[in-house]
Amino acid sequence: MSACLLGEESFRQCCWRFLKLSDRLRDGWSWEPLQGSEEGYMRKTALRSVSVNSGPTWNPHGSRSDKESPASCHCAAATEQADVDGTHDDLDPGYDDGVVSGGGSRVLRLEYHILYSCSYMAPVLYFRASTLEGRSLSLDQVWSCVHPSFRSRLQRSPLTTITQQEHPLLGQPFFMLHPCKTEEFMRPVLQLEREQHGQMNYILTWLSAVGPLVGLDVPLKYSTLQPPASPPEACLQPS
């Protein structure tokens, strides 16, 4: 059984296709090149309002709260273009259902980077959170951004899942979602696509699956939009 690994060229092609969709949806992802080379990474910054009370419930923009979960607060997300220089100090993202509990809330600035790992031949998600004043948050504090359905599982094995690492390109501390299981959980759906001769985008599939772990919303529209005209090469290269 061939491994379902992502070659570096395929990574770039998938990112290119993904960014076209992001531009159409105005979802805020951008490509950050590495000193003029072909290499680089994708980046997005988002604002999220979280309750200061303990036991927060993550309720992303555009969806009703799940009636089955005890919601002590609602959290809303807004997308900020990566090149905005922090002019959104007062949070007014213009979302429809942003409701904040009376217990008080604060706004977090979440920054997500998608890099390519040569070792694992897979994308890796790096992220960091800070307050609007620029104070970085600890891992304990970012748990509020993790979707409740994943929280307990992640907390059981936190060190092997979300770890704090030095960003390979920026040299700054980021949290990283460890890629060691990426190939394993991607393999079945990739094989399904092969059998069905579908045209999936590895990055989109992967990001939609890992996004909820880190409070990143990947809108459904990514999947409903027609894919952009892309280079004829297949996006996925089997190893």
Added chain:
Amino acid sequence: MNPKEVETGRRIASSRSGGWQPKVRPSTKMSDNAESPNEPQKEELHSPPEESMANEEKKKIDVLLKAVGDTPIMKTKKWAVDRSRTVQSLSQFISRFLKLDANEQLFIYVNQSFAPSPDQEVGVLFDCFGSDSKLVLHYCKSQAWG
């Protein structure tokens, strides 16, 4: 005919038969508590009076669950699900149904390759990806992230 009377009739029939008959209806009502098809019938008691086999009021949608990879195949694949049910709730249901371990992760994919947000409502997924009056969802289990 009053839908409530129809529903009452079905409940009585179910309890008399003493079992759960997935093949009697085209879609099985998905409840919050169902453990497996062999459990004593519980979900009928909780089904709302508006339930209609033809789903004419569009309160429920038909969902077809397909296993991916080595994931166990559910004996009952076709379910009638409330539109407002979330992906997370559906995932929990399937996990309980398949008796997954605590360290196993269940993924649900729509359109074969996109994992919808856990808070996404299945009604919205049906509107976007439904065909032939049903929504096809692929589910896949994997070991936990760590």
